[in-house]
Amino acid sequence: MSALTYKLIKKDSKNKARRGEITTPHGVIQTPVFMPVGTAAAVKAMRPEQVEELGAEIILSNTYHLYLRPGHEIVREAGGLHKFMNWNKPILTDSGGFQVFSLGDLRKITEEGVEFRSFIDGSKHMLTPEKSIEIQNALGSDIIMAFDECAPYPAGREYVKNSLERTTRWLKRCKEAHKDTERQALFGIMQGGMYPDLRKQSAEEITQFDLPGYAIGGLSVGEPKEEMCEILDYIDEWLPENKPRYLMGVGTPDYLFEGVERGVDMFDCVLPTRIARNGTAMTSSGVVNIKNAKYERDFTPLDHECDCYTCRNYSRAYLRHMFKSNEIMSSMLLSEHNLHFLVNTMKNMRKAIEEDRFSEYKREFYEKYGY
């Protein structure tokens, strides 16, 4: 019995958008889904009950950060990540690969894995496929990700081809290292940069492993949206229909729509909470920068169409005052709203797919949002 099953509920007849359901040991997830990010075992500035109340059904946490601090053995001793952080719904952990590759000069890639220095104390560490799985096993997340090599953008064809083939070899090692497949579902990651034929090669290679789900890595790494969409255009063809598809690190509303329209089921991004801490909100009528002087005496809610805690109880004038006063409350209230906004937008997408009007909903949303 696999830790994860995917059920396809309905496909939109006019595009590739699909409505599904993922079942994990910690509960069921309606897809397409947006996963709030809780990097260091906390969704920043949010109590877990609040994350749940706003409708999130799964969160993501970062292996790289938890490995370095507090250390995966401490999380294991605490009874696993769910218990440690007081979140009893599904958790997905990434592999740490993306973070260590992003370290630039501070890391060295070999066939064995990646050597890097800690951002906390400069100490030397080695992350390998086996080590990443060991850490994620200790964390006890419901979905664990294979340790892959994410090529930068732009990157030459040879570099990308080598990366994707190494990613396949590492996936083999990950699968062999991961024993308890009834407790945690391992997802493989497709690479291949912006080269459709290499993407196809990667998809063919990773799907050979018959895993419970597949991710699309190496997108949203700096390329123009059109280039990303060109790759996504193929995923419905290249990835099996009966497995969930996860587009990693994507979180602006338009990217979510473009992904869902092409058959993506899962997304994650730090964007909603990060811009919240910077005083920026996503609303049904577009982006609001709460610092703006025009909100000084604006006693209306942040988003007139929103029923989140923040919009039910506070005015733009109050939110601006909180931000200007450097109050933690500012991050708390804007994070709540932004997460609610994306989670609720996904909910609306699911409903639109059920009613076979995803394209219409997308058009309406874009018009109001100002895309």
Place this chain on the structure above:
Amino acid sequence: MSALTYKLIKKDSKNKARRGEITTPHGVIQTPVFMPVGTAAAVKAMRPEQVEELGAEIILSNTYHLYLRPGHEIVREAGGLHKFMNWNKPILTDSGGFQVFSLGDLRKITEEGVEFRSFIDGSKHMLTPEKSIEIQNALGSDIIMAFDECAPYPAGREYVKNSLERTTRWLKRCKEAHKDTERQALFGIMQGGMYPDLRKQSAEEITQFDLPGYAIGGLSVGEPKEEMCEILDYIDEWLPENKPRYLMGVGTPDYLFEGVERGVDMFDCVLPTRIARNGTAMTSSGVVNIKNAKYERDFTPLDHECDCYTCRNYSRAYLRHMFKSNEIMSSMLLSEHNLHFLVNTMKNMRKAIEEDRFSEYKREFYEKYGY
């Protein structure tokens, strides 16, 4: 009809501790009471519902801060401070006096009032008794404080005598400026430094105004605890029994006990939330510095005797991890705990007074806390 009534419920037979009840336009307050501080229209890192859930019945907000930002006229336009900040229980505002006197070289005191420069933009402002009342009227708090002159510690007799006499003259101006006594209750403030005879003079002068409550100002300003207690020893004698007594700016557990034992009814302090943001917790067995390495693998709650949200759901290891990771969650969880601790300690004091065993409870608490 006054905005505030005080009912004395019970006195402890072995000391001056008293159990009472204050009724205000926004609800009833059981005394003795600890008031969490929400300086800039927010209790730092806490949603108002959480402040209410942990048992707080009244909070304090700072006139000086709200006058400078966002401005009292904006709060008035928002419908008053309660609505602006989403807190529907009683609010007490201070007069701004203590803050402007603390500015040192940045302020100039005259009989008219205090001229000072804004900490935000350096602009010049003048706070007078009339202005302080005007601001507090705009804020709409249930209890407003007279604009007083708080002498520093130490201060010579002449200086202190002049301050307290000016405080009386300013109280007269405050009372004349405050019209809507059915909506907001004005408290006078006793000064007189560490000189018992001057304290007595101040008490006699301010109680002439027959106000709904009286505060003891100018204590906990740097003097040894014994000196503070020497003054507090007299307050039950000098201040009327049928009015609440408020000891300003006091928040360490021992000061609360010493105050209550001498007949004080109300306290406020930024301490619980400020030390929380610094990683320090007050627990039934004393102060805990969560940064300490010994908590790295401590999977027990912060305080074994506590039933607050934080202690019900998180371990010391998690709290330490949150602090070390600079997560806002650290401030959120420790603020919750520390406020709950003081509010709950006051609840226990009230129960002890009802059962005529306040001194015993004080002794037990001190022993466990490590005083």
